[in-house]
Amino acid sequence: MKNICFYFQIHQPFRLKRYRFFNIGRDHYYFDDYANEEILQQIAARSYVPANRMLLDLINQYKGKFKVAFSISGVALEQMEIFAPEVIDGFRELAKTGHVEFLTETYAHSLASLFDPEEFRNQVQQHAERIEMLFGMKPTVLRNTELIYSDEIAEQVYDMGYTKMITEGAKHVLGWKSPNYVYHAATRPGLKLLLKNSRFSDDITYRFSNYSWHEYPLTADKFIAWIAATPPEEELINLFMNYETLGNLQPAHTGIFEFFKALPRFAFENGIGFTTPGEALDSHEAIDSMLVPNTISWSDEERDVSAWLGNKLQQSALKSLYEVGERVRLCTDRRLKQDWIYLQSSDHFYYMSTKHFGSGQSQFSPYMSPYDAFNNYMNVLSDFIARVRAQYPDTVDNEELNALLTIIHNQEMEIKRLQSELKTVIGTNEELLVEKGKGKTTQKEK
Amino acid sequence: MKALMFGWEFPPHILGGLGTASYGLTRGMAQQEDMEITFVIPRPWGDEDQSFLKIIGANNTPIVWRDVSWEKAQARLGKYMDPKEYFHLRDHIYADFSYMHTNDLGCMEFSGRYPNNILEETNNYSIVAGVIARSYPFDVIHAHDWLTYPAGLHARSVTGKPLVIHVHATEFDRSRGKPNPIVYGIEKNGMDNCDHIICVSNLTRKTVIENYHQPSWKVTTVHNAVDPLSPEIEAIERQSGLPDKVATFLGRITMQKGPEFFVDAATQVIRKTDHIRFVMAGSGDMMDQMIQLVADRGIAHKFHFTGFLRGKQVYEMLKSSDVYVMPSVSEPFGISPLEAMQCGVPSIISYQSGCSEILHNVIKIDYWDVDAMADAIYSICTYPAMAEHLRIEGKKEVDNIKWEDAGLKIRRIYDSLM
Structure with missing residues (x-):
């Protein structure tokens, strides 16, 4: 059927x-x-x-x-x-x-x-x-x-x-x-x-x-x-x-x-x-x-990704965006993370396409030209990247930062662990003391 | 097809875009095998390229009969034309102009520039046109800009051949909407009595239809093009010794070109960044005012004036620039962004310029939108992909805008008038 x-x-x-x-x-x-x-x-x-x-x-x-x-x-x-x-x-x-x-x-x-x-x-x-x-x-x-x-x-x-x-x-x-x-x-x-x-x-x-x-x-x-x-x-x-x-x-x-x-x-x-x-x-x-070695999509006659990646503008914007990806994932600021999501929508890059010059601009684009779209997006992205950078010092690379953040993240557990360890140590010491004391008293009693 | 053209400037001695356009256009048309062009200018210098057309100087055309020997004509005019032409022209003097001021050859003096007595000069030019029109056979008359309209009309009335007038600019563009009534009158008269009007952009076409009340069927747009750069110019290298980016305004510093908007945009950019410098190249009646404005804004440390640039200097300036800005308030066509693009310089142009109708790989702004202009300058100087893309795609695009194609369009108009 x-x-x-x-x-x-x-x-x-x-x-x-x-x-x-x-x-x-x-x-x-x-x-x-x-x-x-x-x-x-x-x-x-x-x-x-x-x-x-x-x-x-x-x-x-x-x-x-x-x-x-x-x-x-x-x-x-x-x-x-x-x-x-x-x-x-x-x-x-x-x-x-x-x-x-x-x-x-x-x-x-x-x-x-x-x-x-x-x-x-x-x-x-x-x-x-x-x-x-x-x-x-x-x-x-x-x-x-x-x-x-x-x-x-x-x-x-x-x-x-x-x-x-x-x-x-x-x-x-x-x-x-x-x-x-x-x-x-x-x-x-x-x-x-x-x-x-x-x-x-x-x-x-x-x-x-x-x-x-x-x-x-x-x-x-x-x-x-x-x-x-x-x-x-x-x-x-x-x-x-x-x-x-x-x-x-x-x-x-x-x-x-x-x-x-x-x-x-x-x-x-x-x-x-x-x-x-x-x-x-x-x-x-x-x-x-x-078998699909080259990327396909449902867009345009070519069914490829050239509508989002077809020119230098789009490639460079995407590159700048995803370069900070790792750093953003280390951040905890919720507004930053939200902006990170919103800035990734493929539409922003679609507006920068120069594929359809002459045949009229894309009907979906809110911009007058692809250059306008790129310019506006890059300005926003510049501000966003500056905000990401401001979260942690630039001098620390991602791997080191990750290690440090893990330490910070785990500090409570670590403290708890150390505290409990301390407690057992103190406990055993006290027991020993008590036992010693007992020994003394019994001696005295004798 | 033989065309008699009346122009005012012809390279290498030019004062504005009209000369460049006249050269490119005639050269493009000369590609058509059966095209013969006779080009009249007020005052040739003798070093014009005459390989593809014949140039006749109005100041070498007799209007009063004088007894001149062959040797004398050869000595005086040999630099400009074959002495035979002089005697041929002398045979076609059509009225007694002995009351006019003429020299020993029976010719009038022309400055070939834009002097204060320009109206008198255009009038004299049309007297000469009568002699020239009677001397040579031709099929069509083509007059470039208002200075030559009276001459074109005169030639038309003498011979009955169709007159095409070519509007490179209107008085409305030059005066930001407050036209000089005499000039407007000459333009209107030319348009009313010609057979076809060619405009360099749809913007100009609209002005001609609306402000000169011409029927739309009579007005056709033929966009200008640009000549390929010579290898000598291609070889010029960037000269700036500073690592700073350079944004350039290049053109006459007049009301029409909107220089104050460039200064305003520069102010915005300089306040926010320290890696961009600004250059205003050219001269004009608003130059002093602009220097004052730059000083008032406190940006003189990053804003430079070069004064008038000629010939190769223009290209040296362009090649040393990172952005070219043309914030024209009203530009019938505007060839200079095309030249900048040829040099691989990303360009920002106003929607109010005619060339924005055919260019895609440029940034277009409204001339008054200073924020957008500043933003675009910043963007090109800051995001390498933007500059790179505009540079490569812009050059590719402009290399495909050819005078030859414009010439074919004009030819079709000629053919329709036969």
Whole structure:
């Protein structure tokens, strides 16, 4: 039986405010609360809230035969808690139905997997804990930022204890193979992979309301008919997309919500079911291994990481950021740690991309130009790095510092240990004294 | 296709961007095999490069018939033109101008600069244009900037050939919005009576349409380009002996160029850092005022004036700079950032300059946004990746902006008028 596996990505970065170089050293608040609030509330009203309601209705209507999965970045969750708590409530209700799966990812929607394995591990753990706390289920499937994947990342993920992961079914990696099967990582055969079906996903995400597309308009029965027409042995159709597709990228007036409402009915008529990544990976065996020496992602035509790492600006900004990673992890200042997370969001680097000069700036970027984005980010980062440096003297290197901090951290235990040792020593001494004294008295008595 | 062009400056003796643009443009057009250009300037010096066009000096064109021997013409004019041309021109004198002040060859004097009696000089120039237009065959007339519009109009009325006027700047740019009515009148008259208007940027095109009330179909934008650097200039090396970074303003120190915004930005940067110096290169009517301002702000220890730079000095200055800043209030095109980018200098330009329409690998700011300007200067001087990226990508970009392509666009306009 064929199954459609829906997974929606939800992420919003903490956008930076205009931060000039004369703010460095004076102003330690970096975020544009006004813009963040406005954007999040707008998207919530247009997309998240109505989409949550629709999915809940569908799940109730089909009594659990309709299922979806979400991956919500930690920074998005934080913004929702502040600016639009009703969205979190919506996800909680969905979680309660028991037919929704939550995936784990890097807390900051960061590129840590490419630069800082330890940070990657920490953020995944932080995110998994957060999801469990909010929605009461422990995620078992990992989704890296923007579906970034490579053999090296597979190793990191498997070594963290995850055996299930999703990524892009990039054509240049798959070749003639179909994304509609489960694969396993070449370097860690224990790690099963679920791949995005780009064609069907992009039909909805990018082409749904494109008048010049020869298949326009896309209707639910046509779409399901395409899926039904795939070879019968291909059992999984993985539709991975941005949650904003529902209502924001494809506004409500395009009929996107009606399309989704009609999908399950036509699917069931054609004997197609729904599943979630976790279930799909459990119920299917990997048919082949997937070798990915060069990093892939779900972005752009090239499906690589050039949108975040394509030019010198991005490379240098990321390098400066992750150079202080080790030091930040030694710090205990909570605000510093929070800023550290927020500054890692991949979006900051995406805004610096010069890939699309001429064809218009990225519609998501709040900046006039990539240079503007770099400039602002570097000013913020300069201030942040100065704050990190101020925590501990520069002359002590990380290893030495770690040793010293361990000593400080353990001092209480050490003191306790020494105290108890002292006590026993004193105790035995006292006993000896007493015994001696006894000896004396008995002698006297004699 | 034969074009008769009226200009005011031609390298190597130039006073502003007009000469550079005239040179590049004609050279780019000369790449077209069937293109013949006759270029009229008020006063040639004899060392102009005439390999791809013919230059005629207005001050060597007779308007009054004088009996001149071949030897005399050869001795007096040989440096500038073939004496045959003189006699050919003399045969086309069309009216009695003996009341005008002329020399022994029957020619008028021109300064070729921008003197106080410039209106008189433009008028004389158009008298000469009548003789030249009658002397040579041509298909189209092309007049560069308002000084030559009367000459262009005269040639048009004499021959009936189409007139294209090329707007390198308008009076609104030069005067920050308070135009001299006489100059405006000459410009408006030229635009009203020509057959097509070429503007160096969309910004200028907008000014022409809105402030000179021209129909939009008649106005086309052809962005300027830049000539490749000569190997001699490429070989110039950085000269600064200080480890400090250098941010440079280079151009006429006039209201149009926004020098005071550069000083304001410098003040912000100098207060906060100690590794950046500022240079204001060039001269102009606001120079004294700027020196005063720098002194008032107490930043003179890090802010330097060079005075007017000519020829190679310009490139020496650029090559010794780490940032080039052009905070022009209103710049029809602005070729100097392109030159800076050729030298591998990261550039900051105002949105109010025409070249910002075609440049991507520069930092663009509003001229009044001093904070943004200071921030951009700081950023380039502080974050090596920024400077590096702008340097490499900027050079790559500017190397692809060629006069040849601009020439083709102009050719299409000519063809449409035939």
